[in-house]
Amino acid sequence: MAPSRGIYLISHAFRQCSRFSGPLAYGRKRFSTFTEKLTNPKNRVQSYLSTSDDPCLNLSIEDYILRKSPPESYILFLYTNRPCVVIGRNQNPWTEVNLSILNVADLKQSAQLKETEPPAIGNVELVRRRSGGGTVFHDEGNLNWSITCPRTDFTRDKHAEMVVRALRKLGVNRARVNERHDIVLDQGNKELPVDPEDTHRTTYTLEDGASPRPLKVSGSAYKLTRGRALHHATTLLASPNLHIIPQYLRSPAKPFIEAKGVESVSSPVGNIGLDDAIFRKEVQKQFGAMYAKVGEAVVDFVGDEYLNIPEIKKGYDELKTKEWILSQTPQFTLNAEGPSGEEICVTVHHGVIKSFHFQGAGLSNDIIEAVSSALLEQQMHEISDWRSLLGQHVETQDASASAIIDCLERFLPLPKLTKD
Amino acid sequence: MASRFSVARAARQLTSSAIRRPFAPITCQRWQATPAQARLFTVTAPALEKKYTEDHEWIDISADGKTATLGISDYAAKALGDVVYIELPEVDLEVGAGDAIGAVESVKSASDILTPVGGKVVEVNSALEEKPGGINKDPEGEGWIAKVEIDGEPEGTLMTKEEYTAFTEEA
Numbered sequence: 063m064a065p066s067r068g069i070y071l072i073s074h075a076f077r078q079c080s081r082f083s084g085p086l087a088y089g090r091k092r093f094s095t096f097t098e099k100l101t102n103p104k105n106r107v108q109s110y111l112s113t114s115d116d117p118c119l120n121l122s123i124e125d126y127i128l129r130k131s132p133p134e135s136y137i138l139f140l141y142t143n144r145p146c147v148v149i150g151r152n153q154n155p156w157t158e159v160n161l162s163i164l165n166v167a168d169l170k171q172s173a174q175l176k177e178t179e180p181p182a183i184g185n186v187e188l189v190r191r192r193s194g195g196g197t198v199f200h201d202e203g204n205l206n207w208s209i210t211c212p213r214t215d216f217t218r219d220k221h222a223e224m225v226v227r228a229l230r231k232l233g234v235n236r237a238r239v240n241e242r243h244d245i246v247l248d249q250g251n252k253e254l255p256v257d258p259e260d261t262h263r264t265t266y267t268l269e270d271g272a273s274p275r276p277l278k279v280s281g282s283a284y285k286l287t288r289g290r291a292l293h294h295a296t297t298l299l300a301s302p303n304l305h306i307i308p309q310y311l312r313s314p315a316k317p318f319i320e321a322k323g324v325e326s327v328s329s330p331v332g333n334i335g336l337d338d339a340i341f342r343k344e345v346q347k348q349f350g351a352m353y354a355k356v357g358e359a360v361v362d363f364v365g366d367e368y369l370n371i372p373e374i375k376k377g378y379d380e381l382k383t384k385e386w387i388l389s390q391t392p393q394f395t396l397n398a399e400g401p402s403g404e405e406i407c408v409t410v411h412h413g414v415i416k417s418f419h420f421q422g423a424g425l426s427n428d429i430i431e432a433v434s435s436a437l438l439e440q441q442m443h444e445i446s447d448w449r450s451l452l453g454q455h456v457e458t459q460d461a462s463a464s465a466i467i468d469c470l471e472r473f474l475p476l477p478k479l480t481k482d
Numbered sequence: 483m484a485s486r487f488s489v490a491r492a493a494r495q496l497t498s499s500a501i502r503r504p505f506a507p508i509t510c511q512r513w514q515a516t517p518a519q520a521r522l523f524t525v526t527a528p529a530l531e532k533k534y535t536e537d538h539e540w541i542d543i544s545a546d547g548k549t550a551t552l553g554i555s556d557y558a559a560k561a562l563g564d565v566v567y568i569e570l571p572e573v574d575l576e577v578g579a580g581d582a583i584g585a586v587e588s589v590k591s592a593s594d595i596l597t598p599v600g601g602k603v604v605e606v607n608s609a610l611e612e613k614p615g616g617i618n619k620d621p622e623g624e625g626w627i628a629k630v631e632i633d634g635e636p637e638g639t640l641m642t643k644e645e646y647t648a649f650t651e652e653a
Contacts, residue, residue, distance in 0.1 A: 152587045152592070283591075284589075285591070
């Protein structure tokens with residue numbers, strides 16, 4: 063955690079404690095105040111900052127804001143998550159994420175992995191968000207910003223442009239919005255004359271494809287509902303994990319999986335090198351300025367205790383289910399070759415195994431048949447691990463059975479999720 | 483916003499008069515707006531004409547009034563941009579009016595597709611799973627999303643093509 067944020071959180075927690083006058087009375091008042099404030103049509107501009115680092119809670123508060131805020135309101139919500147990999151709504155975790163290293167801290171504890179082996183950070187949560195777009199890695203060096211606004215007034219660029227104005231105000235003159243609605247830092251050396259108000263071009267912008275390529279510092283994803291639009295993004299300020307992020311976002315099974323849905327576009331990334339408290343304040347300021355004509359911003363904190371709001375809890379629990387994380391995956395087919403030349407082919411539709419084929423020299427057809435009938439129509443989210451599932455149907459010590467289990471564990475690893 | 487509501491209200495009046503005369507040819511729509519005419523009818527019957535919602539979905543009810551075909555409008559398909567994935571509902575899924583029957587993703591945006599009518603999903607357009615871009619090519623024809631066996635009346639504002647065009651120009 064960046065020092066400044068730590069200090070901020072401590073001081074904020076302290077402030078909360080000093081006002082504390084009994085858990086229930088305080089808590090209830092605070093939640094009802096939040097909902098009242100959020101839903102009051104008079105509050106057309108609102109700005110919230112989360113003190114929680116729980117990705118699912120922050121996403122659920124964000125979703126609550128999207129669904130509950132008045133139709134004509136503009137709402138900024140800022141948060142920072144603990145280390146996690148966040149996939150888009152229509153993505154495949156087996157192609158996007160190196161699932162077998164997520165629980166590396168647990169593996170180390172059980173001595174399956176040497177201490178010196180990278181990656182060196184603890185357990186990393188796997189989260190599927192409700193918005194579209196690709197996979198991102200979050201940690202304490204990112205600031206997530208989200209803006210909910212009327213759909214009629216929405217463009218995919220307008221709030222990325224707002225954040226670029228904030229960055230430039232802080233001296234990050236290489237920042238601009240690119241054609242993918244991301245924020246990048248130009249890496250060119252030439253200083254060409256440009257309009258300083260143009261948020262899509264800097265004096266360092268090179269022609270498309272020319273090197274050095276711009277570094278991506280902030281992605282974008284959107285969720286559109288009846289009348290409302292949510293734009294959220296994670297801005298890389300000072301992540302200590304840049305060197306190991308690629309290990310998390312590179313799946314060894316990817317070349318063997320043909321998947322429907324959305325594939326991430328990987329880009330070179332960089333840290334902006336800004337202090338998060340300073341950046342956060344500037345984003346709040348730019349947001350206030352952008353909507354000053356609409357009204358004065360109502361400002362407040364949200365945090366872990368908001369899990370007591372039933373609708374936020376419901377959204378939170380949904381995000382935590384294996385059904386959402388695994389079985390929401392669009393249809394895919396695995397077609398791979400195992401270490402001893404075995405061929406495995408598995409088709410999965412919305413989390414249900416629809417076909418299974420396996421063949422290899424000297425393998426028992428009876429075992430393959432037994433495994434196949436055990437796997438067909440099986441829901442992926444109901445399997446805790448391949449070995450114990452198949453152990454109910456075949457002798458796992460058998461050479462054919464263990465060849466199958468090895469291939470399944472290698473190409474379709476089942477992540478340990480917090481709700482297991 | 484006020485103007486938008488008034489359009490919606492006007493549209494509702496138009497719609498209710500239109501669905502009471504299922505066999506009225508399209509060319510006769512103008513006179514349907516006359517309130518005196520509308521008051522003559524009180525029963526509701528299924529519409530044969532394609533209708534549009536404020537959320538930019540269309541609904542086409544079969545002649546026997548039992549099934550509805552649902553999709554997104556040309557306007558919505560253009561506004562969404564290139565669709566890269568369509569999440570279709572499962573056949574046999576029971577839905578209520580206003581529920582999501584699917585979702586589309588385009589340009590990093592996830593949007594729900596809502597159904598104005600409740601019932602049971604009887605057929606989905608599986609071709610869109612293979613080629614999601616089909617919804618951009620012909621959203622109001624080949625790019626239909628699902629067919630629903632209707633249970634109850636459609637809810638919310640339903641507009642004719644002309645009313646919907648006016649609505650989108652207003653927005």
